[in-house]
Amino acid sequence: AANQLWGGRFASGPSSIMERINVSIGFDKRLAAQDIAGSKAHATMLANQGIIQASDAEKIVEGLDRIAQEIAAGSFTFKTELEDIHMNVEARLAELIGEPAGRLHTARSRNDQVATDFRLWVRDALDRLEAGLTDLQSAMIDLAERHTDTVMPGFTHLQTAQPVTFGHHLLAYVEMLGRDRGRMRDARARLNECPLGSAALAGTSFPIDRHAVAQALGFDRPTANSLDAVSDRDFALEYLGAAAICAVHLSRLAEEIVVWCSDAFRFIRLTDAFTTGSSIMPQKKNPDAAELVRAKSGRVIGSLNGLLIVMKGLPLAYSKDMQEDKEPVFETDDTLGLCIAAMAGMVRDLTPDAARMRAATEAGFITATDLADWLVRVLGLPFRQAHHVTGRIVKLAEDRNAKLAELSLADLQSVEPRINQAVFDVLTVDASVASRTSFGGTAPETVRAAVSSARERFL
Ligand code: ARG
Numbered sequence: 001a002a003n004q005l006w007g008g009r010f011a012s013g014p015s016s017i018m019e020r021i022n023v024s025i026g027f028d029k030r031l032a033a034q035d036i037a038g039s040k041a042h043a044t045m046l047a048n049q050g051i052i053q054a055s056d057a058e059k060i061v062e063g064l065d066r067i068a069q070e071i072a073a074g075s076f077t078f079k080t081e082l083e084d085i086h087m088n089v090e091a092r093l094a095e096l097i098g099e100p101a102g103r104l105h106t107a108r109s110r111n112d113q114v115a116t117d118f119r120l121w122v123r124d125a126l127d128r129l130e131a132g133l134t135d136l137q138s139a140m141i142d143l144a145e146r147h148t149d150t151v152m153p154g155f156t157h158l159q160t161a162q163p164v165t166f167g168h169h170l171l172a173y174v175e176m177l178g179r180d181r182g183r184m185r186d187a188r189a190r191l192n193e194c195p196l197g198s199a200a201l202a203g204t205s206f207p208i209d210r211h212a213v214a215q216a217l218g219f220d221r222p223t224a225n226s227l228d229a230v231s232d233r234d235f236a237l238e239y240l241g242a243a244a245i246c247a248v249h250l251s252r253l254a255e256e257i258v259v260w261c262s263d264a265f266r267f268i269r270l271t272d273a274f275t276t277g278s279s280i281m282p283q284k285k286n287p288d289a290a291e292l293v294r295a296k297s298g299r300v301i302g303s304l305n306g307l308l309i310v311m312k313g314l315p316l317a318y319s320k321d322m323q324e325d326k327e328p329v330f331e332t333d334d335t336l337g338l339c340i341a342a343m344a345g346m347v348r349d350l351t352p353d354a355a356r357m358r359a360a361t362e363a364g365f366i367t368a369t370d371l372a373d374w375l376v377r378v379l380g381l382p383f384r385q386a387h388h389v390t391g392r393i394v395k396l397a398e399d400r401n402a403k404l405a406e407l408s409l410a411d412l413q414s415v416e417p418r419i420n421q422a423v424f425d426v427l428t429v430d431a432s433v434a435s436r437t438s439f440g441g442t443a444p445e446t447v448r449a450a451v452s453s454a455r456e457r458f459l
Contacts, residue, residue, distance in 0.1 A: 005087055005090070005091075019080065019081065019083075022083060022320075023080045023083055023084075024083065024084045024085075024323050024326070025078050025079070025080055025082065025083060025084055025085060025088055026080070027326055027327050027330060028084050028085045028114075028323075028326055029078050029085050029088070030121070030326075030330055031085050031114075031117040031118065031121055031326075032068075032071050032085055032089065033068065033071075034116075034117040034118075034120035034121050035085050035086060035089055035113070035117045036064045036065075036067060036068050036089060037120065037217060038113060038116045038117055038120065038196060038217065039060070039064055039089065039104060039113075040060075040061050040064050040065075041196070041213045041216040041217050042104070042107075042108055042196060042213060043056075043057045043060040043061055043064075043104055044057055044061065044216065045208060045209050045212050045213045045216070046103070046104075046106055046107065046206075046208070048209065048212065049206075049207050049208060049209055050207075051106060051107065051206050051207065051208070052100075052103045052106060053100075055100075056100035056103050059097045059100045060093065060097065060100055060101065060103070060104050062097070063093045063096040063097040063101065064089070064093065066096060067089055067092050067093065067096070070092075076092065079091070084110070084114075084323075085117075086110050086113055086114065086117075087110075090104065090105065106206060107197065107199060107204040107206035107208050108196065108197070108199060108204075109198075109199045109200035109201075109230075111198070111199070111200050111201065111230040111317070111318040112195045112196050112197060112198040112199055112200075112226075112229060112230055113196065114322075114323075115195035115196075115198075115229060115230055115232070116194060116195050116196040116217070118233075118235075118236065118325065118326065118329075119191055119192075119193075119194075119195065119219075119235055120217065121329075122191060122235055122236060122239050122329060123188060123191055123192065123218075125239065125329070125333045126184045126185075126187060126188045126191075126239060126242075127188070128333070128337065129184055129243070129246070129333075129336060129337065129340070130181050130184050130185070132337060132340040132341065132344075133177050133180055133181050133184075133246070133340060134181070134458065134459065135340075135344050136177060136340055136343055136344040136347065137174050137177050137178065137454070137458045137459065138458075138459055139344045139347040139348050140170050140171070140173055140174050140177075140347055141170075141171070141174055141451060141454050141455055141458070141459065143167075143170055143347055143348075143350075144166075144167035144168075144170040144171050144174070144447070144450075144451055144454075145167065145448075145451045146167075147165065147166040147167040147170070147352060147354075148165055148167040148168075148444045148447040148448050148451065149165060149167075149444045150165055150166040150167065150352060150354045150357060150358075151163050151164070151165055151166075151357065151358055151361055151429050151430065151433055152164060152165070152166050152169065152267065152357035152358070152360065152361065153357070153360045153361045153363070153364070153366060154169070154442070159364065160360075160361075160363050160364030160365075160366050161364075161366070162366060162367075162369055162370075162432065163361045163366050163367070163429045163432050163433050163442075164433065164436075164442040165433055165442050165443075165444060165447050166352055166354075166357065167444075167447045167451065168441075168442040168447045168450070171447065171450050171451070171454060173249065173253050174454050174458065175454075176249040177246070177249065177458075178454075178457065178458050179245075180242060180245060180246040180249060181458075183238075183241070183242035183245065183246075184239075184242050186238075186242075187235065187238035187239055187241075187242055190234070190235065190238065191235035191238070191239075192218075192219050192220045193214070193219055193220060193221055193222065193223045193224075193229075194210065194213060194214035194217055194219035194221070194222045194223060195222075195223045195229035195230060195232075196210070196213050196214075196217070196222075197210035197213060197222060198223060198226035198227075198229035198230050199226065200230070200317075200318070201226060201227055201230050201231075201316075201317035201318065202226055202227075203226040210222035227316050227317045228316075230317045230318045231314070231316045231317045231318060231322075233307065233311055233322060233325050236307060236325050236328075236329050237304070237307055237308060237311070239329060239332070240300070240303055240304040240307055240328060240329065240332055241304055243300050243303075243304070243332045243336050244297075244300050244301045244303075244304040246300075246336065247296070247297035247300035247301065247335075247336055247339065248297055248301070250293050250297065250336075250339050250340065250343055251293065251294045251297035253293075253343065254290040254291065254293040254294035254343070255290075255294055257270075257287055257290040257346060257350070258287050258290050258291060258294065261285075261287045261290070265356070265360070266353055266356050267352060267353060267356055267357050267360070268350045268351060268352050268353065269350065269351045269353065270285070270287055270289075270290075270346060270349055270350050271349050271351075272285075273345070273349055274287070274289045274290075274342075274345060274346050274349045274350075275287055275288065275289075276288045289342045289345070289346055290346060292339075292342070293339045293342055293343055296335050296338075296339050297339075299331060299332070299335050300332050300335055300336055302328075303328030303329070303331055303332045304328070304332075306324075306328050307324075307325055307328045307329075310322070310324045310325065311325075358429070361429045362403060362429075365394045365397060365398075365403070365404055366429065366432070367404055367405075367426065367427050367428070367429065367431075367432045368390050368393075368394050368404065369390075370426040370427065370431070370432045370435065371390045371393065371404060371423065371426065371427060372386040372387050372389075372390040373386070373426070374423055374426045375389055375390065375416065375419075378422065378423075379416070379418050379419070389415055389416045392415045393407070393411075393412060393415050393416075396411060396414075396415065404427050405424060405427040405428060409421060
């Protein structure tokens, strides 16, 4: 049978393969609430502008409310032959209220309808992500506050570099997540324009009030160009871009959790709640949640790539290619939401092993930079020369199999005669971290200030 929405010029229905490649209801049913909200605003505006009868608009709005209830109750039947959410809702409306249902689509097309629904959906998704990220930041700031004095090795190239505090390390991620939130807020602000009333591509001859519809749906204003409005998916790309960067941040933290849980490090422990065992090796407690957060970033990055590639060759205005915009976004919302929750769970679950972290700072001549800085500050050596002198002292310690602080003053003076006893004050790990008081540095007092600042800026 020909389609009930465009059957006028169609003698017969689509082939079953056409139906299968065309159908989107399986995923775009997730736009149901937004589709109904958009239609209610549109119908109300049509009546206010005298384009349809007020009594018809009332029936339409009542019918749409009833459909919303049916969907919420799970009694709504989504039909694949009706292709997408827009036609499913409209067809059911016709069943419920009859003829007035056919007036709803006046001065509207599915092109501006889907663009509006999808913007509303992404707007909510951005708000959800921001709430999740705020919770994760809160967990991390709490943990950082308890570990402003816990020293651990800081690494570059994953080689022991300089001692830092665990709290400082955690706050690095709090900053990253803060930028993620900023990107989501930026995307939200740019997204918040209403495409409805752009119709198929050219606008409409009906005397609609696009400003009223935009306002009713919580948009800041209507979109300025009808062709752009139905062709634009920047808001989805920006959402995915912000999500992909965020997923990369979570993946890096996940990687650190995996490393920290390893037997070689044992900087942290996760409880049974966030680990799994092995079916063969009874001793195992594996950080699977962290590994999966690391892996799932691939899906999010893939979604961004996928949609960029869908969009890259499309002429104005709408093409059906754009129906492929939703799954990557839905997939990302599911994946990233879960990853953020898993990460917050792990951060609240983990116990740092301060003794192991401190013991690890003993390796690798971790205060060599402090020694070089001392030679500059106290003896007035140019930094390059101080670096060279320190290198020779490190070599000496290495030959002796000793830590820097274990060398005698005579050993040190054999390399640089002007070194005196006071140098030993800067060779300890605690002295090293305590000295890093520059703004944004790792000294415990600086990190305590950073904790308060993070609370103020992010929570
Ligand atoms: N299901 C379609 C989508 O998601 C709705 C818009 C269809 N418009 C059209 N001209 N075929 O993009």
